[in-house]
Amino acid sequence: MQVDFPKFGKVGKIFFDNVIYPKLGARREEVLVGPAYGCDNAVIKVNERQVMILTTDPLSIIPVLGFEDSAWLTVHLLASDLATSGIPPMYAVLDFNLPPQITKEEFEIYWDAFHRECEKLGIAIVAGHTGKFFGIDYTIVGGGTFISIGDIDKYLASNMARPGDRIVITKGTAIATTGILARVFPETIEKNFGSGFLKEAQSYFRKFSVVNDALIAVKVGVRDEGVSAMHDATEGGVLGGIYELAVASGCGAHIYRDKIPISETTEKICQLFEIDPYISLSEGTLIIAVKEGKVTELINLLEENGINSAEVGYLTEATYGFWIEEPDGTRSEFFYPEADPYWSAYINAVNKGWR
Template identity: 50%
Template sequence: MAAPPLGKLSRQAFDALIAPHLGAARPGQVLVGPRHGVDVAILRTAPGQVMAVTADPLSLIPELGVEASAWLSAQLLASDVATSGLEPAFAVVDYNLPPQMDDETLARYQQALHRALADLGVAVAGGHTGRYPGCDYTIIGAGVMMATGPEDRWVCSATARPGDACVVTKGAAVAATGILARVFPETARRVLGDEGAREAAAVFGQFGVVKEARLAAALGVRGGGVSAMHDATEGGVLGAIAEMAEASGLGAVVEREAIPVSPVTRELCRAFFGMDPYTALGEGALVLAVDPARAAELQTRLGAAGIRAAIVGRFEAPEHGRWVVEPDGRKTLLAPPAADPYWAAYARARESGWR
């Protein structure tokens, strides 16, 4: 029997293995529970008040280094919870450390995580730390992050509306570009030249969508503003749009050519075995469903903050289906990819001895 694919579970696996077994029901308290393609849970904590909660692995990727890995872990957690439109506030950190990870490395990691969380305004409220056999890099534990706020101020990836404009920040394959250029610097220089390799490596600093999520929430949420947000992760930008449409029960139409792809990203993806940038690891890009009358205003606000944003399509009533308009005018099905091509490309490059 073939090994299960790496990365996030498919919707089919999630629905079969996880969704039927979720403990006690809490009707009226769990407003948004575990669902494929939804970044956050929304819990009613008191009349008129909610908490947004998310969880993600904590990683230490040796090739990236201790400090960069800790910063990345904080950004990924905060990005998910910020898609609620609420301010990230609290974190719980669970370290399940490899036995060979020494105290000095742990101290460096924790200090870097502390700095990143402090910059985000997030307090560590609790957690657990231990070393255990069977644990190894690159995953050294997990984190939970929370945000609180008024019940009429939250959104999620399941709250898009028919007619909303689909807006994407930054572009395709942000994470794939930044990580590959850092983990395989010699390959990046060979493919892109020195200047291009530096540009691609600098994309790593674009991880995280807290800044644009805050600006979007300031425009207004729900009626007349931003109705949904989703952090592009595994499956890339197209996967995130498909997940948002699916979670919201909507159709969608996306213009492939409208999705920004930087020249260094395109060249790097081509070199890494023809990896598709539109479905490759996309952390750093935020997908938004926005009132079409306010989409240009959102672009202007983001642009003033140095964040590129493109209107790439729109969400439709479900009977319209979900489609990608190709450059030649053909329509192809918009659906989450069976597997993110990044994982296979990364593994093949490592096996081939690329540096």
């Protein structure tokens, strides 16, 4: 089998299954959840009552966003992954490999914002490494690991969902696609849709976190008592995220397209950039597998806390496969997108001279 290495973005399932997964170092019995497709976090048994939960992601400085917003985004992308366990993030270990051109003053702005956001979320920065190195450039400037300690009977993992669980998502689809493109190409978007529209689209940036979504959701109960699994939609969008969670749990899925919330703002931006919003960057969207009897309670609780959500389908036995039903009742099989359309749309926009 030919296994392609992607030009941009994270690797797909075929690459992961054939290149990464077969070689994971030593086996240790205390590892309850290790590297697995669709799983956000590792889970390690500490003792009979507790587990340690870890996640890792890039540390980013994105010049077009500025240093403060880049720090906010980095903290919340890491914290969002960890929060899908249902346990609040507690500790951070950070490795900064900075580009030679960054100044002391610029990094101080970034670090101050990083510290403030960690402080708000209750995260202690406990270890790390910081340096400037030749060959490094923006936007990826290192890697970070966030860690929590939790009750062995209360944590969640993406592989805990079961057939019959309902799928609820928060906010909508292509949240990050909307927010990032509005920040990167403001002149083009304002020219096409006006200044009010641009301001609304740029406000999506602060929706990229699912920390609150996840920690509120588990208040209805966990595992057999309520929420069985959570996963944040990143590359591959809402459908990609649902697919990942279902595969991790050994399930199939049936999804209703017209139940997936999509804002008019997102719809217009995706049309302009020729992007399928259902499979494009959607940081800020939390995918929740929940027992059928807890769906209404979950949606109401999220709504009480200012978070919109919707039931969009259900999980099935794996043999069913993955199907999306259209408003007219027809259905078609869906697969994990090996490439998120955001990347090619971004490059095309740059080549066209959009600003």
